[in-house]
Amino acid sequence: MKNYSHYQPDDFVQDPYFRKWALGQLPADDTFWTTWRATHPEQYDTLEQAKSLVVALRIESAPTDPAEVETAIAQILSGIETPVFKPPFFQNRWVQFAAMLVVVAGIGYGFWWNGFPSGRPKTLSNRVDSEQQREEFNSTPSPKTIRLSDGSEVILEPASRLLIKTGFGNVKREVQLTGEAFFQVTKNPEKPFLVYTGNVVTKVLGTSFRIKAYDADANVSVAVRTGKVTVFKQTAGQATRPTLSDEIILTPNQQAVFVKADDRLVKTLVEKPVMLSKPADNQPLEFSETPIPTVFSSLEKSYGVKMIFDPDLLKDCNLTGTLTNGSFYEKLTLVCETIQARYEVVDGQVVIYGRGCK
Structure with missing residues (x-):
């Protein structure tokens, strides 16, 4: 299996498997890239740059050697006419022009993306990342309320990001959180609500709870306000499919903390238990x-x-x-x-x- 940890945007763009994912062409049960992105938060921006390029330019897979692609693109940019073997794919002028567009667009996108102190435009709080999900990012100093199509509400704290799968609520209710948010979930026994936060999966039917998962080094906590919540630890399993640990069931004023140093889930009480009912x-x-x-x-x-x-x-x-x-x-x-x-x-x-x- 390839080691994608040190890939740059252009490396991802040239990878056929990645391009199929970016264009929504992988089978529904192939969750490799979604899982890989969740477990490699340091590569999030790089992955998104490459993904946006593929989606914008619709780069389809072609039977070419990546080294030959790099050589052809280099020639186009430099104007060097040194004879070089060009496979049929690159003998077409329109294909050469498209290759040049990829490079120019990538450079322009890099300046656009990195030209902001935070690594993204400050005004870009609601945008569609791809055909598979949309992003809600709270760039304000105050909590932001997000209403989902099933009636559920998410109060997203500052500097937090929520990824919502396209078609949310049709068959599944799945979101991915980086940061902190309070969830008020509409009850639907036939469609459990799943929140993915790094190595922790939170499953509910209808309840209210808070999740904190700011970065890769911090512990993840799930605190329940009302109802009942099931929490799992997600670990790398066979091939690319993650496996889930035994469940931890939480009731009001309880919380589960995933201690990353020990790679384990701990069940305890919230820091400030609230009174749920009168005596x-x-x-x-x-x-x-x-x-x-x-x-x-x-x-x-x-x-x-x-x-x-x-x-x-x-x-x-x-x-x-x-x-x-x-x-x-x-x-x-x-x-x-x-x-x-x-x-x-x-x-x-x-x-x-x-x-x-x-």
Whole structure:
């Protein structure tokens, strides 16, 4: 297999396999280039330059040697008439002219593309990259709301990019994210919503969640606000097809973090759990000589976070006070200090360790 890691735009343009992908001529199940681009973010701009050239000029595959193509193009540009073997493909004046157009267009595109500090025009926030997908890029300092054809909404944070497959919602609902975004997905059990972020695939039916995946070196996190989300780790499998790890199921206030240094998914709680529902009977979290197991159950229902403890051990412990103010962790710390216990977050759940009260 070729090593595309150090390819330049002209190298990609001359590659028949790449050209077929750029022109949408590969089978639907051939995801090599989509996967390769996701796993090589440092080559994103180079790939897009070559792809835009192929699409714009409609460069079709031809039975020629790349070395011969380079030689012929060099002759056209330099005007050197040194005799050189020209295959039938390059004996046609129109083909020679087309080859010259490729080079000139490539040079012009390079100046146009690289002439901006960010590597792309600052005004280019919504553009069609190819026949297979469109791009939404937030170049503003504020979050940008994107409404998808299925009714779902994506709040795209600054300097973030969302790639949306053409035909989104017809058969599949698939997008690719670089950066940070909050998703509010319209429920559709027959068409799961898939978000690709580097090595992580997030699958939902209808829910709200946030994903952070800014660059190749940073960890990827998926935090759930409502509903249920399934997260997989994507790894290189046989040939060019990626494989998925065992799923991690997330519920509200849980998150999965893909730790790149360890190449693993970790399930934990979000940094700031939010209250999902009011306490039972719409009463505030006020307690008077209330058994601690009841206090923990109230917190569990309010935040949707599973609390694991020994009810028999803590049945003689009581709490008098109000837990209206403060964060989830502050409330948890206050309760544990009152009964001389401690807590630990394990696999997206809270485990309480205590000696009981006698």
